[in-house]
Amino acid sequence: EAGLLQQADDMDTQGADAEVPAARDGDPADTPTAADPETAAAPRPAGPAAPGYDDAEREAVLKVMRERRDIRNGFRSDPIPHEVLLRVLEAAHTAPSVGHSQPWDFVVIRSADTRRSMHELAMRQRDAYAKSLPKGRAKQFKELKIEAILDTPVNIVVTADPTRGGRHTLGRHTQPQMAPYSSALAVENLWLAARAEGLGVGWVSFFDEREMVRALGLPEHLEVVAYLCVGYVDEFPDEPELMQAGWSKRRPLSWVVHEETYGRRALPGEDPHDLLAETVAQIRPLDAKALGEAWERQKRMTKPAGALGMLEIISAQLSGLSRQCPPPIPEPAAVAVFAGDHGVHAQGVTPWPQEVTAQMVANFLGGGAVCNAFAAQVGAEVCVVDVGVASDLPATPGLLPRKIRAGTSDMTTGPAMTREEAKQAVEVGIETARDLVAAGNKALLTGEMGIANTTASAALISVFTGADPAEVTGRGTGINDETLVRKTDVVRRALEHHRPDPADPLGVLAAVGGFEHAAMVGLLLGGASLRTPVILDGVSAGAAALVARAIAPEVLAACIAGHRSAEPGHVAALNKLGLRPLVDLDLRLGEGTGALLALPLVQSTARAMHEVATFDSAGVTEK
Template sequence: MRERRDIRNGFRPDPIPHEVLLRVLEAAHTAPSVGHSQPWDFVVIRSEETRRAMHELAMRQRDAYAKSLPKGRAKQFKELKIEAILETPVNIVVTADPTRGGRHTLGRHTQPQMAPYSSALAVENLWLAARAEGLGVGWVSFFDEREMVRELGLPEHLEVVAYLCVGYVDEFPEEPELMKAGWSKRRPLSWVVHEEAYGRRTLPGGDPHNLLQETLRGIRPLDAKALGEAWERQKRMTKPSGALGMLEIISAQLSGLSRQCPPPIPEPASVAIFAGDHGVHAQGVTAWPQEVTAQMVANFLGGGAVCNAFAGQVGAEVCVVDVGVASDLPSTPGLLPRKVRAGTGDFTVGPALTREEVLRAIEVGIETARDLVAAGNKALLTGEMGIANTTVSAALVSIYTGADPAEVTGRGTGINDEMHARKIDVVRRGLELHQPDAADPIGVLSAFGGLEHAAIAGLLLGGASLRTPVILDGVSAGAAALVARAIAPEVLAACIAGHRSAEPGHVAALNKLGLRPLVDLDLRLGEGTGALLALPVVQSAARAMHEVATFDSAGVTEKN
């Protein structure tokens, strides 16, 4: 099973003897199936004409998919081979007949999808048997299924489960081709095994651990050896020493974080926008109605917000996570539904969240980091949307910097003097009510929220544990980073301050964190916009380490 591979390269044109193909098809036909309905058929295609027609269909879908990708991904995708329709002597279409077995197929009563699942099991059998025969198999799913049914002249009631390219190969790579190309990473088994209940992750024989504890164990300081190599390389690069200023610090940080010099170029990248609502909105701390949170989420998903424009410009993916929007959001491509609760409680009258809810929101952030990194992202960016969330950020910054609420409470989306005074008073009342203990970061988040702050803290911790850089956006990210640092000080190894926002609390947070922002343009929007603008700067820092010649290699004389 470990040696089975999806193969797209290196096929030989040799024909497949009938007895070999028969053994492979027999293996497929012994697969388990719902109600023993055996819903599969196998259409063996050898004709070059048919394969050409299928190849054309697949190429059209490939182009459509490429156009749908963010630039950072599209560059990678261009290098990938996704089919071997014309290079293989045999293509096999595996179908599922949802009507086979009659109306009362045992086990398909409530789950009609069991028919195609059964055919997929036949594919796996076929794949393993082919491997044993030295045959490579490549599964192609770049088809519009109905278009395919028509082109192949299949009966209309059939579903196409798989289109397989089969032929002899000389070798089976040890790792999936997508992994070798840096497109994806293998998820560890420990991420996906739960004992008794979802979330109690453990491998058989181990103790169930919570996700936060496991994540904290993976967070390490910057690697001294790689850091040293980076500083050394900076000195040897064909430029005056220190001439790249802050970029030299960033590239050294990236080296220490990844334990590699030069460090991986942080591309592709994804901005994770966590959305949540706030009970403190009821105190009149913003001019915007609460429903704008959900409306802006719809705008992000529709591609019409500033973050979409900036992400398009810098080639990043936009990933929107509902961690606590007050209203129900319709299921939409690009939206991760991870609602912990529908908005926080008003922190001026009681705790915003329970400790349990805080931990769940942190886990949402950790899992988002895991998913994005396993999907091949090499940089994460923070983003957030939550009407009234600068009030929460101000409280968190005040707690962790010791600054008076009046110094760190800004005007957010733009409020008048009267509302600003009320906002400061609201923060002050919250601090008096909860008497927060900065040494208890979960307690602090429980008192004030917000769900998106907790999730961003989780994203930072998750990114750090996966040795992946996280570019911070504005004041909410700064506030969340202060909380994350209180949970695990070494989290800062992964953090890069993308920009400095116009919110006064952000400056206080960055000073406390000891982070220098890369972009300073009076932005105060959120949504990850400042982090997105900083992404090319971070990428340039890493690229310089890869591409700039050294004095010795370029034959350039050094300064006396």
């Protein structure tokens, strides 16, 4: 039980540093943040409003934008007076448009028959979408209302005519999509004007666009931009319904404003901030109060104290991490599979050809790999990220193209990456964490693919554990004795060449790491900064966790060791990290497979905190 105790001690130490919960700038917020004018309580505008606008009028403009909502629930059936609908349509019609082409038309639908047939089309699309979702998402989706076609007295179809204004429409010649963009602006005007009238608007995009054109008898040359359900409502929620349902989170403004060049993020009046430094600054220890509540609650749950063993530590960790007891159930979850190639492949460290990395990426995207089967079983999403695959990969749904370079350099002859490249790859991981968490994921899992990457993992682990390369270099995909000797020698030579300094984790990554290792470092740091648990997969994740810990020791607050792989380096890494793996089945595949198997354990322990009765509530006598 040494690991278990050690981890419990770590948490106590971390937890001793009690914190005042506070929404920070970098949190994708359930709660408003000061930096986000969309959610913050009405900010007092500084300076005079424009000529012709007094302060109250300026505030009214901002207020209607803040308080506009997409509405699907709570519609009243009372009709919309003609003059009200006219005002709303006039607002739409004053929208800006490319070359002043005014490409929109508005088809106002009141007929119950037409609405019923549109409703049927939308229901079919809803079913198809539901079937395409990972189980963890599908459960959530089942509870969501996504249209109010039959509940609203008026539906409005907004179209774009891509031919309006003729061949020489100013501005559309370079970008044909400017026509539908213009119609979308008309929708926003309509939406805002409707809000000020107390009319709710719900946009429905669950349609096959051509099917819709035919069903509505629209001229074939028109494009449908929006199908809107409009009617009076008694109230407008403060936050998007999808946020309230836990489907998504609002991204802070500070994530999306760049100064001069993309990546130099800064709000007006602030100095540009470094994504890595900002992320590290937001990583905090486990919250002592929630941690204490979790231990207390587990004692009162109807089971002998400590009877859930290791899982009790995990639920306490989840509580401390989320600052909530019971903690949120970590569902939905997503595994980020980072793929990259390795220059050290040239040293003959594996019999597998390098092309297999790209081929396996195609397999992940096609749903044919073990990680897909395991993800389907446990209801997780598979997100594949190309951070450094040697060949060009075709754009495919589910693939995030974030290639830093087409494979690292051979670490035995020079650094695998430049320091800047290593940092960029870490940032890819941070941004992946941000995207997945903002999209509503409540647990992140590490996955990776890269032929020859266990060589880089062994080198990283040797640096951070101080173990000899012979102790931490393993057979990876199952190499023979001769190749193992060569691989160990390669690791040794690389370390002798670079003499990496563990006090300079980015330098170590650059010298002997891989793009996917660096991206996993970013995923861990990003997850920790967002107080979201990250379940580690095998040896490469262990190597990445050592790097992440060297950058920000508190990152471990978010880390859960999913499994122990058959690679010897993994054990060394886990021991150094003080993490005890949940699953120990001699897996040595990578791809996130071990982390996926551990996911239901982590979810079960959080669910137990929610659902298991306490001795007092159940009337069970304690010993």
